[in-house]
Amino acid sequence: MPHSQGRYRASHSRLLNPVVWISLAQVTWVVVLIGWIIYVVDRNERLAELAAAVRAQGFGTTAEWSSLTWGVVLLVVLFVAMVFITVGVARAWSENRAIHRFVSTVSHELRTPLASIRLYLETLQAHDDLSAEERQEFIATMLSDVERLSESIDAILTASRIERRGLALELSPVDLGALVRDYYNERAIGISLRGRSLTLGSVDSVVVDGNIEALRSVLNNLVDNAVRYSEPDSAITLSLQVERGLARLEVVDQGRGIAKRELKHVLKMFYRGGGKQVPKGTGLGLYIVKGLVAAMNGKIVIRSEGPGRGTAVSIQLPMQKEGS
Numbered sequence: 001m002p003h004s005q006g007r008y009r010a011s012h013s014r015l016l017n018p019v020v021w022i023s024l025a026q027v028t029w030v031v032v033l034i035g036w037i038i039y040v041v042d043r044n045e046r047l048a049e050l051a052a053a054v055r056a057q058g059f060g061t062t063a064e065w066s067s068l069t070w071g072v073v074l075l076v077v078l079f080v081a082m083v084f085i086t087v088g089v090a091r092a093w094s095e096n097r098a099i100h101r102f103v104s105t106v107s108h109e110l111r112t113p114l115a116s117i118r119l120y121l122e123t124l125q126a127h128d129d130l131s132a133e134e135r136q137e138f139i140a141t142m143l144s145d146v147e148r149l150s151e152s153i154d155a156i157l158t159a160s161r162i163e164r165r166g167l168a169l170e171l172s173p174v175d176l177g178a179l180v181r182d183y184y185n186e187r188a189i190g191i192s193l194r195g196r197s198l199t200l201g202s203v204d205s206v207v208v209d210g211n212i213e214a215l216r217s218v219l220n221n222l223v224d225n226a227v228r229y230s231e232p233d234s235a236i237t238l239s240l241q242v243e244r245g246l247a248r249l250e251v252v253d254q255g256r257g258i259a260k261r262e263l264k265h266v267l268k269m270f271y272r273g274g275g276k277q278v279p280k281g282t283g284l285g286l287y288i289v290k291g292l293v294a295a296m297n298g299k300i301v302i303r304s305e306g307p308g309r310g311t312a313v314s315i316q317l318p319m320q321k322e323g324s
Contacts, residue, residue: 184238249317250314
């Protein structure tokens with residue numbers, strides 16, 4: 001008798017969205033309140049006489065107007081409170097969904113290299129007749145998987161530090177122009193093997209107060225993002241220019257671009273953009289870049305003309321002051 005396999009998939013109905021229920025509750029109580037006021041004014045003779053007196057004289061007694069004013073104020077306060085509650089619940093619900101997606105993605109990102117390492121170790125253990133070249137190839141692959149695991153874990157820890165208490169970096173003079181050139185020389189060939197081309201635009205000589213490890217992490221995140229969201233055979237340009245006393249490091253790709261409505265969200269933790277075919281990733285890269293750049297007293301600017309029209313990410317850092 002064949003084994004059966006049970007499967008459960010949680011349904012995600014729009015009606016389960018708490019924002020929908022709160023919005024319906026707001027509409028309901030406002031409609032009921034308005035209906036009740038209309039009913040009372042229509043049925044209550046005293047209120048009808050008061051309304052007639054107000055129409056005739058143009059005003060009521062001080063006590064009457066005071067009661068009316070306080071009633072209106074209370075109504076406004078209740079409405080504003082409901083709006084704030086709705087916004088808060090909407091944000092919490094959105095963040096909760098983002099965390100669930102992040103956990104799922106990170107689980108896959110961590111399990112994949114672990115499964116690969118385990119497979120190669122089991123192969124090495126079971127086969128004593130492997131050649132030296134095969135063993136070296138297996139070891140190199142496992143080291144690459146370990147590096148991938150380490151990068152994922154470092155990204156999670158860095159994002160956690162930024163989220164909990166901010167990020168403090170030790171700053172020192174860094175020749176950013178030399179760093180960019182060295183980075184290009186190290187990565188250009190590897191990126192070409194992934195079907196993209198990394199080109200070096202104009203690179204000005206500039207020294208900034210920064211942190212070398214943080215700057216390399218910024219470069220890695222920006223270039224890897226550009227590769228991930230670009231089509232094969234497309235170009236990625238890396239440049240460094242001095243503009244109005246600032247060093248502007250820029251990575252420009254010819255990839256899928258970003259919709260204007262998403263530009264304000266891409267720097268948030270866990271955000272990975274829209275679309276059905278979203279490349280693999282944790283949604284932490286740009287969030288980490290933003291935190292690292294802010295810790296170096298700089299800022300990040302993202303520009304895109306829309307889907308299919310590429311993206312330009314600029315990092316602006318203050319130049320080192322003369323005599324410092």
